[in-house]
Amino acid sequence: xxxxxxxxxxxxxxxxxxxxxxxxxxxxxxxxxxxxxxxxxxxxxxxxxxxxxxxxxxxxxxxxxxxxxxxxxxxxxxxxxxxxxxxxxxxxxxxxxxxxxxxxxxxxxxxxxxxxxxxxxxxxxxxxxxxxxxxxxxxxxxxxxxxxxxxxxxxxxxxxxxxxxxxxxxxxxxxxxxxxxxxxxxxxxxxxxxxxxxxxxxxxxxxxxxxxxxxxxxxxxxxxxxxxxxxxxxxxxxxxxxxxxxxxxxxxxxxxxxxxxxxxxxxxxxxxxxxxxxxxxxxxxxxxxxxxxxxxxxxxxxxxxxxxxxxxxxxxxxxxxxxxxxxxxxxxx
Amino acid sequence: xxxxxxxxxxxxxxxxxxxxxxxxxxxxxxxxxxxxxxxxxxxxxxxxxxxxxxxxxxxxxxxxxxxxxxxxxxxxxxxxxxxxxxxxxxxxxxxxxxxxxxxxxxxxxxxxxxxxxxxxxxxxxxxxxxxxxxxxxxxxxxxxxxxxxxxxxxxxxxxxxxxxxxxxxxxxxxxxxxxxxxxxxxxxxxxxxxxxxxxxxxxxxxxxxxxxxxxxxxxxxxxxxxxxxxxxxxxxxxxxxxxxxxxxxxxxxxxxxxxxxxxxxxxxxxxxxxxxxxxxxxxxxxxxxxxxxxxxxxxxxxxxxxxxxxxxxxxxxxxxxxxxxxxxxxxxxxxxxxxxxxxxxxxxxxxxxxxxxx
Amino acid sequence: xxxxxxxxxxxxxxxxxxxxxxxxxxxxxxxxxxxxxxxxxxxxxxxxxxxxxxxxxxxxxxxxxxxxxxxxxxxxxxxxxxxxxxxxxxxxxxxxxxxxxxxxxxxxxxxxxxxxxxxxxxxxxxxxxxxxxxxxxxxxxxxxxxxxxxxxxxxxxxxxxxxxxxxxxxxxxxxxxxxxxxxxxxxxxxxxxxxxxxxxxxxxxxxxxxxxxxxxxxxxxxxxxxxxxxxxxxxxxxxxxxxxxxxxxxxxx
Numbered sequence: 001x002x003x004x005x006x007x008x009x010x011x012x013x014x015x016x017x018x019x020x021x022x023x024x025x026x027x028x029x030x031x032x033x034x035x036x037x038x039x040x041x042x043x044x045x046x047x048x049x050x051x052x053x054x055x056x057x058x059x060x061x062x063x064x065x066x067x068x069x070x071x072x073x074x075x076x077x078x079x080x081x082x083x084x085x086x087x088x089x090x091x092x093x094x095x096x097x098x099x100x101x102x103x104x105x106x107x108x109x110x111x112x113x114x115x116x117x118x119x120x121x122x123x124x125x126x127x128x129x130x131x132x133x134x135x136x137x138x139x140x141x142x143x144x145x146x147x148x149x150x151x152x153x154x155x156x157x158x159x160x161x162x163x164x165x166x167x168x169x170x171x172x173x174x175x176x177x178x179x180x181x182x183x184x185x186x187x188x189x190x191x192x193x194x195x196x197x198x199x200x201x202x203x204x205x206x207x208x209x210x211x212x213x214x215x216x217x218x219x220x221x222x223x224x225x226x227x228x229x230x231x232x233x234x235x236x237x238x239x240x241x242x243x244x245x246x247x248x249x250x251x252x253x254x255x256x257x258x259x260x261x262x263x264x265x266x267x268x269x270x271x272x273x274x275x276x277x278x279x280x281x282x283x284x285x286x287x288x289x290x291x292x293x294x295x296x297x298x299x300x301x302x303x304x305x306x307x308x309x310x311x312x313x314x315x316x317x318x319x320x321x322x323x324x325x326x327x328x329x330x331x332x333x
Numbered sequence: 334x335x336x337x338x339x340x341x342x343x344x345x346x347x348x349x350x351x352x353x354x355x356x357x358x359x360x361x362x363x364x365x366x367x368x369x370x371x372x373x374x375x376x377x378x379x380x381x382x383x384x385x386x387x388x389x390x391x392x393x394x395x396x397x398x399x400x401x402x403x404x405x406x407x408x409x410x411x412x413x414x415x416x417x418x419x420x421x422x423x424x425x426x427x428x429x430x431x432x433x434x435x436x437x438x439x440x441x442x443x444x445x446x447x448x449x450x451x452x453x454x455x456x457x458x459x460x461x462x463x464x465x466x467x468x469x470x471x472x473x474x475x476x477x478x479x480x481x482x483x484x485x486x487x488x489x490x491x492x493x494x495x496x497x498x499x500x501x502x503x504x505x506x507x508x509x510x511x512x513x514x515x516x517x518x519x520x521x522x523x524x525x526x527x528x529x530x531x532x533x534x535x536x537x538x539x540x541x542x543x544x545x546x547x548x549x550x551x552x553x554x555x556x557x558x559x560x561x562x563x564x565x566x567x568x569x570x571x572x573x574x575x576x577x578x579x580x581x582x583x584x585x586x587x588x589x590x591x592x593x594x595x596x597x598x599x600x601x602x603x604x605x606x607x608x609x610x611x612x613x614x615x616x617x618x619x620x621x622x623x624x625x626x627x628x629x630x631x632x633x634x635x636x637x638x639x640x641x642x643x644x645x646x647x648x649x650x651x652x653x654x655x656x657x658x659x660x661x662x663x664x665x666x667x668x669x670x671x672x673x674x675x676x677x678x679x680x681x682x683x684x685x686x687x688x689x690x691x
Numbered sequence: 692x693x694x695x696x697x698x699x700x701x702x703x704x705x706x707x708x709x710x711x712x713x714x715x716x717x718x719x720x721x722x723x724x725x726x727x728x729x730x731x732x733x734x735x736x737x738x739x740x741x742x743x744x745x746x747x748x749x750x751x752x753x754x755x756x757x758x759x760x761x762x763x764x765x766x767x768x769x770x771x772x773x774x775x776x777x778x779x780x781x782x783x784x785x786x787x788x789x790x791x792x793x794x795x796x797x798x799x800x801x802x803x804x805x806x807x808x809x810x811x812x813x814x815x816x817x818x819x820x821x822x823x824x825x826x827x828x829x830x831x832x833x834x835x836x837x838x839x840x841x842x843x844x845x846x847x848x849x850x851x852x853x854x855x856x857x858x859x860x861x862x863x864x865x866x867x868x869x870x871x872x873x874x875x876x877x878x879x880x881x882x883x884x885x886x887x888x889x890x891x892x893x894x895x896x897x898x899x900x901x902x903x904x905x906x907x908x909x910x911x912x913x914x915x916x917x918x919x920x921x922x923x924x925x926x927x928x929x930x931x932x933x934x935x936x937x938x939x940x941x942x943x944x
Contacts, residue, residue, distance in 0.1 A: 179699075199810050199811050200810055201809060201811055203811075204804060207792065208793065208802075210792075211790035211791060211792040211793055212788065212789065212790045215787075215788035215789060215790055215801070216801065216802070218772060219801040220773060220776075220802040220803070221801070221802045249812070278791070278792035278793070279792045297717060
């Protein structure tokens with residue numbers, strides 16, 4: 001055995017190895033969504049004189065607020081490695097519960113508090129299935145979401161329940177300094193989400209848990225508590241979105257939220273977050289949300305038939321998934 | 334012809350041109366019919382000529398001279414549903430004919446939560462009147478009122494809206510019930526004699542107008558002198574698609590293995606779905622169905638229905654779209670419009686004659 | 692390189708008569724050894740010799756059935772990895788337990804970040820990371836901005852080792868640190884072990900590749916079928932003797 005040769009090779013490195021850098025294709029993948037958003041804005045601005053007007057841009061802001069708030073919650077949970085798809089059901093149950101409770105004569109604030117409690121329970125129930133029973137998050141939240149949607153239908157007796165006093169929620173439709181309230185709420189959510197993820201210890205732990213849960217556990221990070229935290233954040237944001245929908249439509253309908261699955265997951269996937277956990281940011285999700293919102297708005301302005309709209313939306317999603325596949329393939333080399 | 338906007342207008346216009354190819358009058362051949370038409374109002378004859386096989390009964394006599402920038406918007410609940418697609422074609426054709434702008438948005442698959450957002454998008458065109466079919470329109474009432482835009486509810490009344498146009502549910506349902514009674518009466522004398530008859534109304538519990546429609550079906554059925562042993566109203570759920578009809582009916586058949594069923598379906602989709610369930614269960618001899626709508630899905634079902642569909646109350650979806658435009662113009666002028674009850678029933682015998690293009 | 696350096700003073704870790712069985716399988720029988728500060732001990736043995744079990748006991752994952760573990764003379768009872776860590780024992784597993792999507796600073800201070808209230812003190816974490824890296828002659832590694840997932844196997848191993856320094860460990864256990872590495876990277880990891888030793892830590896390297904650890908360890912502890920077949924100081928043994936111990940145990944050596 002000639003062990004000495006090893007020793008000779010084991011001299012300290014004379015020059016540091018080059019700092020690992022992301023290569024051009026990775027960078028294109030990273031900035032791709034910004035380019036896509038820019039191209040869409042330019043194309044729609046040229047194609048429709050209405051697109052690049054203050055009124056229309058505020059409409060987009062208003063329309064994406066709901067998707068955006070939901071997508072922020074999904075992003076935070078997904079960074080921790082949990083795909084929460086129960087948000088639609090929380091919207092339904094929030095809208096119905098508030099409509100039913102105010103209909104029974106309770107003050108709007110108490111009714112909303114009831115919805116907040118319901119949202120927390122959904123988050124906790126998701127946590128019990130995922131954390132304590134060790135069931136995958138997509139299955140857990142699908143199951144909980146289905147049950148909660150059922151509960152919303154039951155509560156509403158299958159009916160659309162008009163708010164007895166829509167004025168109590170008319171603040172949703174108010175504009176502050178010309179800016180729609182839901183848009184301001186969404187902006188606040190994104191700023192808070194950015195601070196949480198990028199600046200706080202909790203945020204760092206969310207990334208760590210999503211990136212490598214067993215490493216996080218061995219480093220003394222309370223992994224289970226983090227899972228519960230992100231799931232409750234996600235469901236709480238869905239309650240917030242539900243209140244906005246309620247204020248916008250003036251009625252509680254158990255079918256609300258069912259159609260948000262595509263737009264929300266589309267926006268989140270567009271951000272390039274991937275489903276593995278440990279990466280992503282609310283800023284990038286925000287861009288994904290804007291892309292979906294700009295597309296929906298622009299295609300209506302152009303009078304494009306909705307079949308084509310679905311086609312375009314689907315194509316965007318396929319693009320997002322393909323980009324993610326390329327990304328993953330490159331990472332695993 | 335005044336353009337709607339963008340890409341869809343090209344499609345809509347070409348479709349309209351095809352539809353109008355057989356028209357006798359030349360009044361809509363010019364590029365700007367409203368401007369070129371001179372004084373007076375369009376008559377029922379003009380509309381009959383212009384709508385050809387769609388045979389629209391006008392709800393409002395539209396002036397030939399309209400404000401240049403009269404602008405309408407319609408938020409369609411689901412262009413993927415043939416009834417609402419036909420309606421879309423109808424209002425686009427009417428907008429072209431009367432020379433008004435019309436912009437359209439689609440809620441996808443009945444995503445009513447998005448209605449206000451879609452309204453906001455269309456609001457940049459500053460429409461005078463906006464139309465929508467939704468069971469939850471309260472928020473939209475506030476929004477349109479704030480903008481000074483008139484809200485013309487379509488199909489489902491909205492409390493606080495400026496107007497409503499739709500089929501009178503009670504009369505529609507009664508007619509359906511009568512047609513159904515006519516269809517099953519001979520059977521009760523013969524194959525169905527001595528068997529337990531169940532009346533089935535397929536509606537959406539969440540949308541009261543659809544329930545009124547099918548409940549009136551029972552009323553009409555009984556008014557024709559037939560007493561079912563029981564009447565049941567299973568809920569189709571949120572969207573009332575063919576799949577919903579199949580699902581609900583399949584279970585219903587399982588739960589009623591020995592009974593014979595007389596079914597009023599709130600729309601063609603539910604009726605055709607129920608038909609498929611009946612055929613799959615081999616219960617062709619036990620069920621008769623009447624549907625309401627007579628859209629493409631309903632009409633084509635006659636080709637292979639084993640004689641189960643006894644008739645379809647013709648809501649003339651294309652015509653409903655056309656008439657929404659007439660009503661919207663009336664509303665913009667603060668004038669009245671009259672909603673006629675449906676009186677036409679499509680059967681396997683007359684479908685080819687009444688809808689030769691199918 | 693001071694390869695014949697002899698540790699002095701009281702043992703850092705003292706293991707006395709440790710046994711462990713899983714059902715009917717006796718994984719470890721009466722294992723005893725000491726390790727002093729500033730010493731590198733190679734723990735050798737074939738697959739199934741009991742290396743993993745011993746390491747898991749020392750790092751608090753398993754409880755020993757009999758015997759005693761002392762750190763600096765104080766008897767220890769480990770109920771969890773946290774207990775072992777608190778006693779100053781850190782283990783670098785083969786999976787490295789790194790969060791690949793995060794940078795070096797985030798990994799070094801994982802779970803023990805410097806904070807200002809609820810906020811991360813990023814500057815301080817990065818500065819401290821630089822200090823730790825430079826102390827281990829790893830100054831060439833970027834402390835921030837580059838995810839460790841894109842680094843080479845050796846660099847990642849280095850980050851995992853550096854983290855044990857941050858944790859204030861006195862005894863660092865490296866589980867097959869070179870298993871997935873090439874020759875040159877393996878050598879760098881061994882150099883790192885020496886840096887740790889020179890800073891006063893004790894290091895246990897688990898390996899089944901004698902060739903890789905031969906030049907770097909002060910002593911060799913060989914396990915055979917759950918028993919300690921022998922402990923040899925490098926200056927007093929030969930490769931052949933160690934191989935004998937690994938293959939045949941104490942009986943034939």
